[in-house]
Amino acid sequence: MGKEKVVINFDPVQHKYTDIVGNTYISVTTLIGEYEYKFSDKELDIAKACERIGKNPRHPKYLKYKGKTHRQLINEWTEKRITAQDRGNARHDYLEQSIKFSNNYNNVLGSRDRDTQQLYTIDDLLETHDYGVVDEAKLIEKEFDSNYPSIFRTLVALMNNGWKLYAEIAVYDSDKLVSGLIDLLAVKGTDFLIIDWKTNEAPIRFEAGHYEKDNDGNMTDVFTFAKNESEDKHFKAPLKHLELSTGNKYGLQLSLYAFLVEQRGFTHKGSVIFHIRHDEYTQYYEEVDKNPDLLGKSVVDIVSIPYYREEIIAMLNDYELKRYNGMLSINFKN
Numbered sequence: 001m002g003k004e005k006v007v008i009n010f011d012p013v014q015h016k017y018t019d020i021v022g023n024t025y026i027s028v029t030t031l032i033g034e035y036e037y038k039f040s041d042k043e044l045d046i047a048k049a050c051e052r053i054g055k056n057p058r059h060p061k062y063l064k065y066k067g068k069t070h071r072q073l074i075n076e077w078t079e080k081r082i083t084a085q086d087r088g089n090a091r092h093d094y095l096e097q098s099i100k101f102s103n104n105y106n107n108v109l110g111s112r113d114r115d116t117q118q119l120y121t122i123d124d125l126l127e128t129h130d131y132g133v134v135d136e137a138k139l140i141e142k143e144f145d146s147n148y149p150s151i152f153r154t155l156v157a158l159m160n161n162g163w164k165l166y167a168e169i170a171v172y173d174s175d176k177l178v179s180g181l182i183d184l185l186a187v188k189g190t191d192f193l194i195i196d197w198k199t200n201e202a203p204i205r206f207e208a209g210h211y212e213k214d215n216d217g218n219m220t221d222v223f224t225f226a227k228n229e230s231e232d233k234h235f236k237a238p239l240k241h242l243e244l245s246t247g248n249k250y251g252l253q254l255s256l257y258a259f260l261v262e263q264r265g266f267t268h269k270g271s272v273i274f275h276i277r278h279d280e281y282t283q284y285y286e287e288v289d290k291n292p293d294l295l296g297k298s299v300v301d302i303v304s305i306p307y308y309r310e311e312i313i314a315m316l317n318d319y320e321l322k323r324y325n326g327m328l329s330i331n332f333k334n
């Protein structure tokens with residue numbers, strides 16, 4: 001499989017990937033972020049526009065923003081992001097730790113110091129391959145089956161069909177200095193699947209725009225009212241043909257993971273996201289109409305993700321060219 005093994009370390013404080021000789025790697029999500037028009041870049045303009053709406057009684061969203069300054073709105077949005085991130089991280093950790101508890105992870109990797117964060121990489125998987133057999137009874141012990149029944153059923157089906165499950169696998173390219181962590185890698189022989197957990201509030205979609213709640217708390221489909229709206233509905237070159245959406249963003253993320261795994265001789269068989277929509281979902285989704293027991297509980301969408309292989313190659317080539325020409329000023333985080 002032809003690639004020399006590199007030891008990848010992760011600093012959880014600085015959120016930075018490095019190798020054993022001190023090279024710094026850009027993360028998969030940070031790299032993709034270089035090709036996005038981000039909400040944070042236009043947040044002030046949007047907040048000021050919302051403040052103006054709150055002063056216009058004729059506007060349909062007047063009551064939502066009435067009496068709020070743009071600074072108040074930015075603080076509200078920041079607090080909401082932090083709360084959502086903390087909640088998402090807790091669910092994310094539960095899912096990964098449940099998998100690790102249920103397979104041979106501790107026996108294989110228990111000696112590794114978590115503070116130094118030497119990551120378990122695709123190369124380790126090739127060498128040991130005795131970590132990945134999940135004990136269904138241990139998953140049940142962690143109440144995985146009752147907390148996330150649809151995810152549990154899917155994982156059990158994979159296990160029964162001979163797939164091994166590896167949580168938090170690091171993949172990397174030591175030439176382009178790119179690295180990332182796969183939430184869950186399923187392997188059967190040389191075939192593999194990419195599995196990812198997401199906990200966004202809104203459904204995943206592949207069209208530009210975003211969701212927000214109306215005055216009654218119902219989620220509505222709207223487009224941003226920022227400057228250069230037509231431009232920021234798509235990714236930057238060489239990805240301009242892709243609409244800037246959560247689905248395409250995640251598609252690029254999982255596709256880059258898949259591409260890096262492929263470089264080790266594996267064959268990609270698909271990518272999927274378990275999208276956990278939680279807590280506040282009552283009247284918004286048709287699932288609740290069909291099943292009232294879902295009120296106040298997590299709803300999990302299983303979303304098939306396309307493989308953007310050609311886009312990944314174009315992005316990596318563009319990134320490498322810009323890196324060598326000093327055209328990037330990247331903070332190596334996320």
